[in-house]
Amino acid sequence: MFDKTEVKEINRAILAGLSAPCLTREENASDESLEELAALLDTAGGECLATVLQNKSSPDPRTFIGEGKVEEVKELVQSLGADIVIFDNPLSPSQQRVLTEELGVTVMDRSALILDIFAKRARTSEGRLQVALAQYKYLLPRLTGMWKHLERQEGAIGTRGPGETQMETDRRIIHRKIDKLEEELKDVRRVRATQRERRVKNEVPVVAIVGYTNAGKSTLLNALTGSDIPANDRLFDTLDTTTRMLEISDVCTVLVSDTVGFISKLPHQLVDAFKATLEELAFADLLLHVIDASDPHWREQAEVVDKLIQELGAAETPRLEVFNKCDKFVGDILPHGEDMVSISAKTGAGLDGLLAAIERRLDAGVRRVELRLPYDKGGLLDQLYREAKVEKVDYGETIQVTAVCTPKTLGQVSDYLAEQEC
Ligand SMILES: Nc1nc2c(ncn2[C@@H]2O[C@H](COP(=O)(O)OP(=O)(O)OP(=O)(O)O)[C@@H](O)[C@H]2O)c(=O)[nH]1
Numbered sequence: 296m297f298d299k300t301e302v303k304e305i306n307r308a309i310l311a312g313l314s315a316p317c318l319t320r321e322e323n324a325s326d327e328s329l330e331e332l333a334a335l336l337d338t339a340g341g342e343c344l345a346t347v348l349q350n351k352s353s354p355d356p357r358t359f360i361g362e363g364k365v366e367e368v369k370e371l372v373q374s375l376g377a378d379i380v381i382f383d384n385p386l387s388p389s390q391q392r393v394l395t396e397e398l399g400v401t402v403m404d405r406s407a408l409i410l411d412i413f414a415k416r417a418r419t420s421e422g423r424l425q426v427a428l429a430q431y432k433y434l435l436p437r438l439t440g441m442w443k444h445l446e447r448q449e450g451a452i453g454t455r456g457p458g459e460t461q462m463e464t465d466r467r468i469i470h471r472k473i474d475k476l477e478e479e480l481k482d483v484r485r486v487r488a489t490q491r492e493r494r495v496k497n498e499v500p501v502v503a504i505v506g507y508t509n510a511g512k513s514t515l516l517n518a519l520t521g522s523d524i525p526a527n528d529r530l531f532d533t534l535d536t537t538t539r540m541l542e543i544s545d546v547c548t549v550l551v552s553d554t555v556g557f558i559s560k561l562p563h564q565l566v567d568a569f570k571a572t573l574e575e576l577a578f579a580d581l582l583l584h585v586i587d588a589s590d591p592h593w594r595e596q597a598e599v600v601d602k603l604i605q606e607l608g609a610a611e612t613p614r615l616e617v618f619n620k621c622d623k624f625v626g627d628i629l630p631h632g633e634d635m636v637s638i639s640a641k642t643g644a645g646l647d648g649l650l651a652a653i654e655r656r657l658d659a660g661v662r663r664v665e666l667r668l669p670y671d672k673g674g675l676l677d678q679l680y681r682e683a684k685v686e687k688v689d690y691g692e693t694i695q696v697t698a699v700c701t702p703k704t705l706g707q708v709s710d711y712l713a714e715q716e717c
């Protein structure tokens with residue numbers, strides 16, 4: 296999109312990270328997170344020459360890793376012939392600038408690398424819009440010294456007002472682009488909302504597959520529905536949602552959606568931008584959280600996914616935890632229970648159990664309830680008409696409603712429960 300630190304031109308990278316006790320887990324680096332960064336680099340088509348992990352009590356405000364370590368990395372850059380240094384931790388725009396100057400090569404952080412991968416892999420116009428928006432938001436605070444390419448792309452000189460600095464012009468251009476992209480994404484949301492309404496009318500439950508990147512989500516969709524969507528052993532293989540029909544039993548048909556994978560330290564600009572796609576999660580009737588049980592870090596990965604689900608407003612949606620890759624699993628006994636199943640999407644083991652669990656979960660908790668809604672909460676009645684089966688409405692002191700609700704809807708109106716009929 297814009298001429299900047301694009302990984303496609305870079306093959307030889309040094310990966311650097313800082314581990315400091317005062318940093319949050321999201322901000323910190325470790326051997327494991329550097330390993331994951333190397334996998335991201337591989338997805339982006341780059342080659343990892345060396346990794347450097349610095350331990351320090353707190354980050355250096357100017358150079359992040361401290362002057363001494365910068366020297367060390369610089370020597371590595373020169374001796375190994377690297378053309379980029381990628382930091383696992385988020386860098387502030389000014390740290391990125393200082394490090395670029397001192398190291399003499401391009402410097403980027405994990406967020407920029409992820410954005411770059413998304414930019415390369417986005418296929419649909421919606422995906423591209425979302426990535427472009429995230430990239431511009433990331434770029435905005437990092438404009439200093441980057442104006443040359445914008446000038447080339449936008450003819451910025453001609454648009455410059457008298458007395459304005461180049462930076463201000465750049466900011467204005469980017470703000471305008473952001474506004475335009477946000478406008479276009481609003482249209483996407485409108486189309487999605489209409490599709491959703493149609494689905495609600497047809498009363499087909501929606502099951503969304505979510506999980507850490509490379510956990511096996513697409514493989515599971517393929518195994519369940521006989522589809523043939525790509526499922527490769529690399530991070531962020533899927534960026535666009537695919538939805539397929541699945542007959543679970545004679546009486547139960549659902550729509551299953553495969554979604555983009557999550558990863559720790561997902562750039563927040565990207566999470567925001569992908570809300571158009573990911574808000575589907577909040578409207579799903581059931582989430583299948585696919586966990587790669589064969590990965591020693593599955594617990595941390597599952598936590599990242601839980602957190603993102605919460606951020607996306609889908610915390611209330613019923614969830615099944617699906618421990619995948621059990622054919623490869625060699626660890627302690629996995630947690631198990633009502634809402635947890637073990638499968639191998641690859642061999643098909645456990646899929647019958649998963650289907651039964653989905654059916655149970657979709658049926659479970661559907662209840663007929665009586666509600667007493669205050670008149671100023673009339674909006675909830677509209678919601679019930681949309682999301683539940685409203686059987687009876689009486690207008691007395693309050694609005695008395697009898698409705699058959701799913702657990703999700705019930706959760707949202709539970710303050711107004713009268714007595715339960717069955
Ligand atoms: N051994 C084994 N490998 C699996 C299983 N399920 C998926 N895989 C492999 O894991 C890799 C990733 O699978 P995908 O289905 O692409 O994973 P994903 O969650 O869709 O990944 P992204 O779209 O990149 O987020 C592929 O190489 C699959 O063949 C499984 O049950 N067992």
Ligand SMILES: [Mg+2]
Pocket residue numbers: 512513514525526532533553
């Ligand atoms: Mg996938």
